[in-house]
Amino acid sequence: MNALPRYQQLKQQIIGQISRGELKPRDRVPSENELVGSAGVSRMTANRALRELNDEGYVERVAGVGTFVADLQSASHVLEVRNIADEIARRRHRHSATVITQKNERATDEIATSLRIDRGASVFHLLLVHRENDVPIQLEERYVVASFAPNCMQQDFCRQTPSAWLSAIAPLQEAEHKVRAAMPNDEIRKHLQLGDREPCLVVIRRTWSNGQPVSFARLYHPGSRFELTGHYTPPGIRKSTPEPAP
Amino acid sequence: MNALPRYQQLKQQIIGQISRGELKPRDRVPSENELVGSAGVSRMTANRALRELNDEGYVERVAGVGTFVADLQSASHVLEVRNIADEIARRRHRHSATVITQKNERATDEIATSLRIDRGASVFHLLLVHRENDVPIQLEERYVVASFAPNCMQQDFCRQTPSAWLSAIAPLQEAEHKVRAAMPNDEIRKHLQLGDREPCLVVIRRTWSNGQPVSFARLYHPGSRFELTGHYTPPGIRKSTPEPAP
DNA sequence: TAGTGGTCTAGACCACAAA
DNA sequence: TTGTGGTCTAGACCACTAG
Structure with a gap:
């Protein structure tokens, strides 16, 4: 006893x-x-x-x-951001994807800054639509540091999601997220089959491996068909949340 | 060394x-x-x-x-949802608020269901605009179970935010969040001074105290002026994530 | 100088699994 | 029986802070 x-x-x-x-x-x-x-x-x-x-x-x-x-004051609530394929699987729905763009490019200023590489350095650029039971649910625009992306042109991202592929080749250690609401441009609206006045929930994700930014992604979701379902508050309070970068 | x-x-x-x-x-x-x-x-x-x-x-x-x-599989990324006043304070900006509605009402079906009370039961209804350096940044629509809200009509919510007031009277133990993108109606657009095609980031929050739902809130943010700056992934994976309710 | 937390050691006893 | 993790002890040295 x-x-x-x-x-x-x-x-x-x-x-x-x-x-x-x-x-x-x-x-x-x-x-x-x-x-x-x-x-x-x-x-x-x-x-x-x-x-x-x-x-x-x-x-x-x-x-x-x-x-x-500790003065606990603002118990910081947390919200989970799941991998889209997992999210769909969790709902016992069927996931499918279509690759729109899959090529190597020179990094623009914005991408270079986000990934901490030189402007014009080689990055792997990916654009694909994820579907839940054949309904478009996410447009994924992703950039991966080329040196971390071996065989990227041989990958079939309809079968293995970029997220799964990435975590297989470079185990992610840190991630940074931003969530916004924005109106889509015409291209995004077309790919997601959105109405004229339908906004997008945009998740911007940057992932790190071994202290190096590896991937930068913008994930567009139809406002009418998608929500981030966060949950619960742990009893303990999270302390400092150091940023991976200044 | x-x-x-x-x-x-x-x-x-x-x-x-x-x-x-x-x-x-x-x-x-x-x-x-x-x-x-x-x-x-x-x-x-x-x-x-x-x-x-x-x-x-x-x-x-x-x-x-x-x-x-461990087989880590789906490392669930987390995102923080801060109290708006704290968020503003963290940016060293000035927070102000204006109360639009502050009264007791009968619960609608939707509110009654969310708060697990009878339809028509008394709820405290609050509508207020939060400003960051005088710019509207959040429209807070909140419903509180009346029995948890003593002196609610005497409170000056321009001075103490509903969130702070709530955590003072009923220490929150669990919370549930949903995040969506949506177009605002005319009233919301007016209060937040939004452009015609500007979407809102909507946070829906339900808080619990002593196993009882206490508060239900819809928080509307201008898509152009607000983002949930979530962050980082703890290296560790969260194990169980029990839901507060079925 | 005295007290604090941060770390480390070389033992020890226990409940439990597998062989 | 052997090895495992889970816990606990009574010391120890260190860097740091405060009076």
Whole structure:
């Protein structure tokens, strides 16, 4: 009947004090050494409890100073951005795709800046339409740093999505997203079969591998047929969210 | 020039092997005791490295069996949805708001369903415009379960945002988001001072407290002036993502 | 100088899996 | 029985901060 490990008990105890208001934001939390005395645990155990509370956003620790209750204020809600093929599969619908453009190009200023390469450097350019049960649901415009894209011209992106292909050749470590609403131009409207006054939900995604930008994509979705269904809030608060780049 | 702590070096080494493909999903990762021998660290240090890799989703550990590379498959990217006032403050701009509607109403079918209350039950209805340096940036249409909204008519929502007020009276535990692109109706267009062909980025948010839906909000943003600047992917994969409700 | 967190060690006991 | 992860201990050294 030995319930929780000691470090978990310690965590629960401190979380309880915070949620009951006995410990308020910016209040001092007992130091590791104090917990050694008061809770009768070793310092490593106290350290693990406080370190995990820090990782989970309940407290903030400053070496040489102490441990303090975090002011949680803006619990940052999160929203998931799924791969379109996965999203469709999750709905048990059928995914299909048509390649419109598949070629190597010279990087424009915008693309070069986004991918941190020289203007005019070689990039792989891809344009394709994703369909859900034969209805266009996403126009994917993607640029990949050429050196990361071996055999890119031999790939059949109707069978393997660019996203799946990329994660196979360069395991992504970081990603950056922007979501906008915008009116499509005529070409996009045509490919997505949009009405005249129908806006697009645009997801702009940049992915990184080994500290290097690898891919830049603009994903256009019909406003009437697509939504980002985010969800839930974790109890712990996320802390700093360092940008991969300045 | 003592670079990284040993457990971090160990983590990097293993992450490197995974990302270079030397270790593939479901492959066995050296056990703690093996790392004690091969890496020349103590078992606690090896344990911390593997434990953190587990927390971050790189590997999966099974007591009594071993540690294995996780099959990461669909790394779900996340996107942050910030409180508008915080977002503006973060940009060091000035936030202001104007209340358009503030009254108690009977719940419509849609609102009643969203908030899990009876049709015709009393709800607090709020409509206000948020401005960033005097430029309209968000139209907030919010409904709050009346029993959760004491003194709602006495509140001055120009001074305290509904979001801040809510989190003060009912600490939110879960939230659900949807993001869409849509054309605004005339009233919304007027309040946000939109052009004729300018779409809106619409965030629909439902918040929960103590297992009860508390608030339902539609947040309209000018497509030309607003984007959800989501970011980064945690290296770790989120494991379970339980839905707050069926 | 004293206290803090950050790290590391070399032991230890346990429950559990597989052989 | 052997090996695994899960936990815990009682020390230790370090860099940093504050008084």
